Amino acid sequence: xxxEDLVARLRERDSNAFxxxxxxxxxxxxxxxxxxxxxxxxxxxxxxxxxxxxxxxxDTFRPERSAARTWILSIVHHRAVDRLRRGTATQEVxxxxxxxxxDRVDESTDVEHEVRAHMExxxxxRVLGLxxxxxxxxxxxxxxxxxxxxxxxxKLSVPVGTVKGRLRIGLQKxxxxxxxxxxxxxxxxx
Amino acid sequence: xxxxPIEEMLGAYALDALTPEERALVDAxxxxxxxxxxxxxxxxxxxxxxxxxxxxxxxxxxxRARLLDIVEREAAEWRDAREAEGAPxxxxxxxxxxxxxxxxxxxxxxxxxxxxxxxxxxASPSPxxxxxxxxxxxxxxxxxxxxxxxxxxxxxxxVVAAVILVIVLVxxxxxxxxxxxxxxxxxxxxxxxxxxxxxxxxxxxxxxxxVQFQGLPTLPAGKAFELWLVPAxxxxxxxxxxxxxxxxDFSKTYSVDAKPYAVAAVTIExxxxxxxxxxxxxxxAAKLT
Numbered sequence: 001x002x003x004e005d006l007v008a009r010l011r012e013r014d015s016n017a018f019x020x021x022x023x024x025x026x027x028x029x030x031x032x033x034x035x036x037x038x039x040x041x042x043x044x045x046x047x048x049x050x051x052x053x054x055x056x057x058x059d060t061f062r063p064e065r066s067a068a069r070t071w072i073l074s075i076v077h078h079r080a081v082d083r084l085r086r087g088t089a090t091q092e093v094x095x096x097x098x099x100x101x102x103d104r105v106d107e108s109t110d111v112e113h114e115v116r117a118h119m120e121x122x123x124x125x126r127v128l129g130l131x132x133x134x135x136x137x138x139x140x141x142x143x144x145x146x147x148x149x150x151x152x153x154x155k156l157s158v159p160v161g162t163v164k165g166r167l168r169i170g171l172q173k174x175x176x177x178x179x180x181x182x183x184x185x186x187x188x189x190x
Numbered sequence: 191x192x193x194x195p196i197e198e199m200l201g202a203y204a205l206d207a208l209t210p211e212e213r214a215l216v217d218a219x220x221x222x223x224x225x226x227x228x229x230x231x232x233x234x235x236x237x238x239x240x241x242x243x244x245x246x247x248x249x250x251x252x253x254r255a256r257l258l259d260i261v262e263r264e265a266a267e268w269r270d271a272r273e274a275e276g277a278p279x280x281x282x283x284x285x286x287x288x289x290x291x292x293x294x295x296x297x298x299x300x301x302x303x304x305x306x307x308x309x310x311x312x313a314s315p316s317p318x319x320x321x322x323x324x325x326x327x328x329x330x331x332x333x334x335x336x337x338x339x340x341x342x343x344x345x346x347x348x349v350v351a352a353v354i355l356v357i358v359l360v361x362x363x364x365x366x367x368x369x370x371x372x373x374x375x376x377x378x379x380x381x382x383x384x385x386x387x388x389x390x391x392x393x394x395x396x397x398x399x400x401v402q403f404q405g406l407p408t409l410p411a412g413k414a415f416e417l418w419l420v421p422a423x424x425x426x427x428x429x430x431x432x433x434x435x436x437x438x439d440f441s442k443t444y445s446v447d448a449k450p451y452a453v454a455a456v457t458i459e460x461x462x463x464x465x466x467x468x469x470x471x472x473x474x475a476a477k478l479t
Contacts, residue, residue, distance in 0.1 A: 055261055102388045
């Protein structure tokens with residue numbers, strides 16, 4: 001069953017659908033929250049809050065605007081950003097955070113889903129690595145450290161306008177590169 | 191060509207790297223620009239994929255058990271209530287609060303709707319206006335708690351800091367008044383210099399709102415200012431058009447309660463200032479929440 005179908009079933013309070021979604025995205029969600037907060041207890045709180053929001057606010061999901069996975073992970077991200085900005089967790093971004101190594105595949109979970117997730121993680125990591133360092137760093141500071149563009153400008157000692165440009169152009173480049181990768185993969189599959 | 195200052199913020203918007211005030215400005219702008227909406231949608235999808243680059247980790251098993259316990263209990267309550275009422279009910283109704291999910295900006299995180307503003311002329315509170323505990327109001331309160339005087343207003347290469355002061359007064363009739371102050375978003379908008387413009391918004395306990403502007407510039411012929419109330423989620427609601435008098439001032443009390451709104455904004459529109467959708471860029475803004 002697709003993610004979107006599962007979210008639709010949450011509106012009818014289908015706890016089995018919730019369990020399926022949780023099992024599908026708990027590791028990715030916890031990994032994201034942990035990476036942002038660097039505190040397992042805080043990450044656990046964030047994932048709990050986020051999944052309860054998914055459960056209780058499934059009616060706010062709009063499939064025409066984004067994929068269910070994007071929606072779920074955006075809730076986790078937003079909760080983690082809120083926590084970072086409340087000052088209850090701190091994080092320093094380092095280049096080490098770019099050293100992504102695909103994790104093991106847990107055989108107790110949805111293997112096909114896990115494999116796809118790992119393939120995508122590799123692709124996103126590869127594309128991030130193709131960005132100019134200053135764009136990649138600005139995007140990472142915004143997304144993973146939860147810094148505002150003004151804070152990033154202060155940390156990097158560059159004008160705010162420069163940061164805004166790096167964030168926007170960096171994301172645009174990532175989109176182009178990810179689109180090319182999908183076209184390439186589709187052609188390869190064909 | 192100078193890039194549009196709000197469009198320049200779209201990347202930061204997609205990454206949730208704007209202040210609540212800046213985010214409100216972009217939210218107010220997007221309904222007027224389908225191209226920017228499309229860009230936000232695309233950039234948000236890319237931003238969402240960044241999450242997959244984090245190393246997946248197993249959460250504590252107790253978290254799963256705890257969540258499923260809550261979910262099963264709420265599902266059972268929902269079913270019981272539905273059977274008792276014989277009708278569907280809201281997802282949130284009577285939800286247990288063993289774990290408070292708190293306010294959320296979930297809808298905010300999805301790309302904005304494509305519909306343009308077609309709201310009524312009267313500025314009654316929008317049905318999508320944020321209620322207590324919803325939207326990014328708590329984030330604004332968090333920001334206020336951190337900063338005694340909250341500076342905002344970085345747009346484009348021009349940064350105009352407007353200090354937000356929150357003053358609660360009681361007027362002569364015993365009506366409590368919460369006062370917010372605002373100023374220019376940019377120094378020059380649409381060829382009009384806004385340096386030195388200052389305004390206050392009095393959110394009154396009798397559900398009216400009084401605005402007072404000082405230092406308004408003389409507008410070109412055929413132009414007028416238009417005041418908008420912007421909810422945290424949803425479309426800007428038009429309030430009314432105005433121009434400065436000979437003293438460059440303007441004040442008026444509107445029969446609208448500004449309390450549910452996040453931002454009061456002013457744009458420069460075609461006279462008399464009764465547009466249904468704001469023309470961008472914004473000229474003046476004040477944070478209300």
